[in-house]
Amino acid sequence: ADCIFCTKPQEQRDRENFILRRGHHGFIMLNAYPYNNGHLLIVPYAHVPTLEQLDEATAAELMLLTQRGISALRRAMSPEGFNVGANVGKAAGAGIADHVHIHVVPRWTGDTNFMPVVGSVRLIPELLECTYDKLIAAGIAQP
Template structure:
């Protein structure tokens, strides 16, 4: 399955036993088999997959890991690495300067909570955290602001990504969601 960055995602959950030193969780939904939604462009709330999550009308798997008053955190359906999630306002807003003070504070607090939760379950070496404001900046869903939290490990870009344009992910999205939800600070 490919997404706008042109990479294929190859889910290899059998490798989780090797990485974690245990057995992979059984029965988790394989979100890799869910095709991208065919929806109107995300320039209007009705066509925005994030707004459909807020409204409870999303057809994609439940990838929400935490909810706040004005924000929520959701796993990226096309992750760069396991645990790649996004923090975003419930309100359909594109520009960071258009957030209310309450939304800005909650995006920051939820981002800190996301880093803590992912760190607790995945022990990454580092993180990339950031916003792509506007399509020219790389925002594929630029109409609804979202901050990426991407865990990184030394050597996480290997020959598969470089030569084959394929990212290997050792854990199913449902398993990742359950682990992060359980570790999310209260």
């Protein structure tokens, strides 16, 4: 099975793949299965399973991309807080365990702590395309 974090950036179809910003060592994309509106993934280009396998330049850039994502989410969606972290390994809940990535999840008081699941469909009221456009308008891709 191909790794989506490796194949999506190669396709050069950033809007369709919800890639919001590219750096030298990693990129920001919307999570296609968000816990909340605006759920970002900060992903290195390097296909490694753990954070400590990233080189220093990549690790540093991922934190800068995380900051950039948070700033754009603040401007676009006015969240009251954020969950930021990585699920490293299957035991920790990683959906794609072979390619480490950082989650940035905007939070609001009363957002029911990662949205209820009803009939196996997550309740996400905002379309990904709409969220993508809001974040682009908020300058997430600007230098």
